[in-house]
Amino acid sequence: MKFQDILNSIKQRKYKPLYLLHGEESHFIDVLCEAIEKGVLDDAQKGFDQTILYGKDVDFSTIINAAKRYPMMSDYQVIIVKEAQAMKWKGEEEVELFNKYVENPTPTTILVLAYKHGKFDKRTKLYKNIEKVGVAFESQKLYDDKVAPWIVGEIQEQGRKIHPQAAALMAEYLGTDLSKVANEVQKLILNVTKDREISVQDIEQNIGISKDFNVFELNNALGRRDAVKAIQIVDYFAANPKSNPPIMVMATLYGYFSKVLKYHYLADKSSSAVAKELGISPFFVKDYELAARNFNKSKVFHVFHVLKDYDLKFKGVEVGPQTSEGDLLREMIFKILN
Incomplete structure (x- = not known):
């Protein structure tokens, strides 16, 4: 199931007896946990029928025993295990014990395992059983x-x-x-x-992001080959290094020129096709068209060479002790434009 589908079903009070929420992106896991924690029971019922546990403090046997209980004051009891990735199995017997519970879960229990910062092994019998009776949702980071x-x-x-x-x-x-x-x-x-x-x-x-002096505007200035504006922006970056670290500037420039290069190789250069292939809003297609006119394939490859060279310089390779990051940024922009 997709995230929005799961969230909608929770809001519609269509619950599953077991939710395994796992993956690298914590945000989606937190939103689903909060929807269950705040939405299933009212405040009076929570004192009797809602339990919040933490993986480092609990084992699976304790969870199973709690899950087998019946609610006291409502139609459901809710058990949420946060940081479930910190739990340790106490041998194969405990795994099989939990498997048996999953195969026949208590219908009035909603058990949530919030397994963050990693993926649950989908090859296991346990995972496949959870998919059959409940929800197994992998929360993936966005590109x-x-x-x-x-x-x-x-x-x-x-x-x-x-x-x-x-x-x-x-x-x-x-x-x-x-x-x-x-x-x-x-x-x-x-x-x-x-x-x-x-x-x-x-x-x-x-x-607190400057609307005139930011990496987005730097990309646009370079795409237009507006040297004056580009230097003004990097001067601002040099004066505000904490808000504009070179590593972020470099990554953004690489991403931008990668899209410009990809534009050159597109067979279909209609606005809708470009937006889809580059992963941008149609609003920005004309900016990339202009950048592609100003930077042919050869010039884009030159930009990548410059970025690679200055990536090493920002890391201290072949740079004099008196050279500042601001100086390096200005040099880099000059070489990109020339």
Whole structure:
């Protein structure tokens, strides 16, 4: 089942007796756990029929014994095991004991295993049994190019709109940590009035990302071959190194020029095809068309050579002791444009 399908079924009170939530992306696991923790029982019922356990403090035998109990004050009892990846099996007997419970779970118990920062072994009998009677959901991290669409979708879910450039700017700066991104999304929802679209200016005011001097604008300046604007931006980066570390700038530039190179090799260069293949909003297709005109294939390969060279220099290879990161950034931009 997909994340949204599982969440919708929980909200509709269509519960399964067992949920195994595992994977590298903690955010989706946390959202599903919270939906069950807050939505199944009311506050009075929770005192009798809801139990929160932690993997490092509990074993499977204890969980099984708790799961076999019946609710006292409601239709269900809820047991949530957080950080379940920290649990240790006490031999094959315990595994088989848990398997037997999974094959015939207590229908009035909702047991949730929040198994974070890793994947449960899908080859095991236990995993396959969980799939048969309950929900086994793998929470996967989003690729970089999927974060901006996710931001747009999250805001649309709450009946709001965000400008594509604002979503792209958030994605560039906040990365793929969805818990962090989700917090910033909620900050915008609370602070921007409902009657208008969330703009780049709102991102600057509420999240602290400069709307004029950021990696997104640096990409655009390079794509236009606007040397003056590009140098102004890297000067700003040099003056604010904590907000704009070279490692982030380098990664963003590599991602940007990788898309420019991919554009060159697309057979179908219609707006919709480009947006789909590059994983961008149609709003930005013209920017990549311009960048591709300004950087042919040969020039893009030159850019990759420059980035590789300066990646080593930022790591201290063949760099004088007096050379600052700001100096290296300026040199790098000059070589990209020339």
